[in-house]
Amino acid sequence: xxxxxxxxxxxxxxxxxNDINLHVAKGEVVVVCGPSGSGKSTLIRTVNQLExxxxxxxxxxxxxxxxPKTDINKLxxxxxxxxxxxxxxxxxxxxxxxTLAPVKIRGTAQKEATEQAMALLERVGLAHKHDAYPSQxxxxxxxxxxIARALAMRPKxxxxxxxxxxxxxxxxxxxxxxxxDLAQSxxxxxxxxxEMGFAREVSHRITFMxxxxxxxxxxxxxxxxxxxxxxxxxxLKQLLSPMH
Amino acid sequence: MGEFLNFQVIADNFVYFMIGRFPHxxxxxxxxxxxxxxxxxxxxxxxxxxxxxxxxxxxxxxRYPVVLFINTVRGMPLLMVIxxxxxxxxxxxxxxxPESRTVIAGLTLFTSAYMSQIVRAGIEGIPKGQTEAGxxxxxxxxxxxxxxxxxxxxxxMIPSFVNQFVSLIxxxxxxxxxxxxxxxxxxxxxxNRTMAYPTEIFIFIAFVYFVLCYAFTSLSRWLERxxxxxxxx
Numbered sequence: 001x002x003x004x005x006x007x008x009x010x011x012x013x014x015x016x017x018n019d020i021n022l023h024v025a026k027g028e029v030v031v032v033c034g035p036s037g038s039g040k041s042t043l044i045r046t047v048n049q050l051e052x053x054x055x056x057x058x059x060x061x062x063x064x065x066x067x068p069k070t071d072i073n074k075l076x077x078x079x080x081x082x083x084x085x086x087x088x089x090x091x092x093x094x095x096x097x098x099t100l101a102p103v104k105i106r107g108t109a110q111k112e113a114t115e116q117a118m119a120l121l122e123r124v125g126l127a128h129k130h131d132a133y134p135s136q137x138x139x140x141x142x143x144x145x146x147i148a149r150a151l152a153m154r155p156k157x158x159x160x161x162x163x164x165x166x167x168x169x170x171x172x173x174x175x176x177x178x179x180x181d182l183a184q185s186x187x188x189x190x191x192x193x194x195e196m197g198f199a200r201e202v203s204h205r206i207t208f209m210x211x212x213x214x215x216x217x218x219x220x221x222x223x224x225x226x227x228x229x230x231x232x233x234x235x236l237k238q239l240l241s242p243m244h
Numbered sequence: 245m246g247e248f249l250n251f252q253v254i255a256d257n258f259v260y261f262m263i264g265r266f267p268h269x270x271x272x273x274x275x276x277x278x279x280x281x282x283x284x285x286x287x288x289x290x291x292x293x294x295x296x297x298x299x300x301x302x303x304x305x306x307r308y309p310v311v312l313f314i315n316t317v318r319g320m321p322l323l324m325v326i327x328x329x330x331x332x333x334x335x336x337x338x339x340x341x342p343e344s345r346t347v348i349a350g351l352t353l354f355t356s357a358y359m360s361q362i363v364r365a366g367i368e369g370i371p372k373g374q375t376e377a378g379x380x381x382x383x384x385x386x387x388x389x390x391x392x393x394x395x396x397x398x399x400x401m402i403p404s405f406v407n408q409f410v411s412l413i414x415x416x417x418x419x420x421x422x423x424x425x426x427x428x429x430x431x432x433x434x435x436n437r438t439m440a441y442p443t444e445i446f447i448f449i450a451f452v453y454f455v456l457c458y459a460f461t462s463l464s465r466w467l468e469r470x471x472x473x474x475x476x477x
Contacts, residue, residue: 048380077382087377091395100391101381104475148379 001026001157001188002047007041007056009212016042017053017210024157029189031199031220034209040192043209044159047190048079061156072109077105080150084162086142088149089136094121095130098149100223113152120148124178140171144178151182158182160191195241200224208232253441254448257434259285261448264425269376270427280344280416280426281456285409299364317357323418326350330422341435347419355412362404366397376388381470399471406464410457417453427452 002024010018016039024030032040045051046058049065049072058065063075079167089097098120108116121127124144134142143163150158160179164172181191183202193199199206199220204205206223208216208231215229227233254261264272272420298310317325329350333341370393378388417428425433431449435442 050376050380073379073382073384076380079380081377081380083373083377085373087371087373089374089377089392089396091399101383104387104391105382182387 001028001061002190003057003059005057005059007046007053007058009039009046009051009054010197016212020056020156020212020214022207022214022217024188024190026188027186028205029183029191029203030205030207031191031203032192032207032209033194033196033199033235037211038209039212040209041161042212044161044190044192045156046114047159048076048081048082054166073105077101077153078156080147080153080155082143082150082157082158082160082163083148083204084165086134086146086166087141088142088146090134092133092147093130094126094134094137096152097134097145101149102152117148117152118152121145123151123181124148125174139167140169140174143167143171143175147178147182157188157190160193162192162194163192164195175179194239196224196236208235210235249444249447250441251444251448253434253438253444260434261427261430261452264430270425271421273430274427274456276344276425277413277416277427278456280348280424281409281413284348284355285412287348287352288355288359288408290403291305291356292363295356295360295385296363296367299360302365314357314360317354318361320354322350322354322415323421325354326422328354340358341438343422343424344419345421347416347424351415352414354415355408358408359405362401362408363397366401366404367393369400370397399468402464402468402471406461410460413457413460414453 002019002022003006004022007017007020007068008015019040020043022030022043032043032118034040042051046053046065047060053065059174060075061078063070065072065075088094089100092100095114095117098117099108099110102108102109102113102116112161118127118130121130125142125148126141126148129137129141129145134145137145147158153173163179164175167175172195176195178201179189179191179198191198201220203220206218206220206225207214208218208227210231216223216232218229223232226235261273262361263275264270266272266275267338270276295310295314297337299305299314301307306435326347329346330343330380331347333349374392375388378392380469383391419426420429422430423429425448431445435445
């Protein structure tokens with residue numbers, strides 16, 4: 001579904017992605033973790049070309065992103081993206097936030113789009129908030145709406161860029177529950193997160209990055225029990241017991 | 245009022261102040277001032293919107309000429325722009341053009357250039373995450389602009405728009421210089437005819453300009469409140 005082959009990216013002199021080789025199969029849930037500045041957000045943002053790559057090959061859903069003939073808007077419509085800062089449209093109601101893209105891009109009738117949006121809101125537990133504006137919602141609720149908005153395009157892939165990092169601790173659970181439900185429904189997902197509980201329980205594979213390099217790729221159990229790389233050991237130690 | 249200020253001259257010429265020789269002749273006075281302001285205001289809103297958007301497009305072939313044009317106009321006195329239109333438009337179009345139209349063209353050109361910078365700042369003030377959210381659902385750039393960025397940006401631009409339009413209302417008085425019989429022109433006519441009451445006449449038109457601008461400012465505050473949505477965190 002997603003295949004990185006020798007991908008490089010630079011921000012001026014900074015080598016943010018260094019020879020990335022990664023394959024995500026259909027239905028797979030891959031967690032990307034690593035210290036801040038390791039390039040994990042950049043990695044996920046290249047998949048729908050919010051960040052273009054400089055070298056190598058990236059094929060998503062059979063489309064080659066370096067091919068100028070690839071219709072990037074069409075590809076983006078097939079990929080849901082959930083941001084750390086939610087990025088809901090503040091001037092639109094929850095309902096309009098969700099129906100905007102299906103109506104404008106897929107040409108779905110407003111009535112049908114509204115029905116689908118209600119079903120999605122029910123799925124994320126927010127059907128009663130369809131009339132609300134984003135600022136009237138808590139962070140956790142906003143993020144669940146953002147997930148519903150991404151799902152409204154019926155994407156083949158869902159990308160999550162630190163979806164719980166901007167949330168108060170008591171709201172993290174509600175968002176992770178929605179993501180877990182989504183993973184169990186067979187969605188192909190790439191999740192950048194520090195939520196190791198989610199990684200252990202839900203993901204099929206964990207990718208550990210540092211300084212733009214993928215240092216380790218492993219099954220969750222293996223990654224937590226026997227991280228091979230020193231940097232990963234140190235990272236896990238800090239993350240699981242931050243007081244030491 | 246007595247001997248010092250005699251506002252009888254205002255009462256005697258009130259209709260002329262308000263509408264000029266209308267309906268027996270062309271519209272003048274306050275009526276023409278409002279007409280010039282409203283038409284120029286509407287035209288320069290769209291002019292500013294178009295120039296503002298074009299001044300931030302990626303394609304340099306479009307952007308550079310637009311930015312050059314904006315900076316040129318912003319570097320000229322309005323009076324000169326009005327003169328230019330007054331002499332240029334008939335020459336360019338090969339026929340006589342009513343003075344009021346050349347004034348509208350001058351005001352529109354000038355105000356559009358300023359408006360474009362308000363539009364640019366308003367667009368650039370919307371967080372990048374909004375655009376990213378839009379394009380990541382597959383919306384094209386123009387759709388993101390139309391449905392996501394502009395509706396939010398325009399609301400933020402209202403106070404600056406109002407400033408610009410209040411200036412525009414007052415700037416219509418420059419039409420006086422090319423003989424368009426708007427409020428200031430009418431006032432000088434009456435002043436020349438009656439000779440004795442310049443203070444009264446110019447206090448009166450200052451008051452009229454003030455009321456006009458104040459009414460417009462109040463209207464826009466009402467509009468701002470109506471368009472308000474609760475700000476996101």
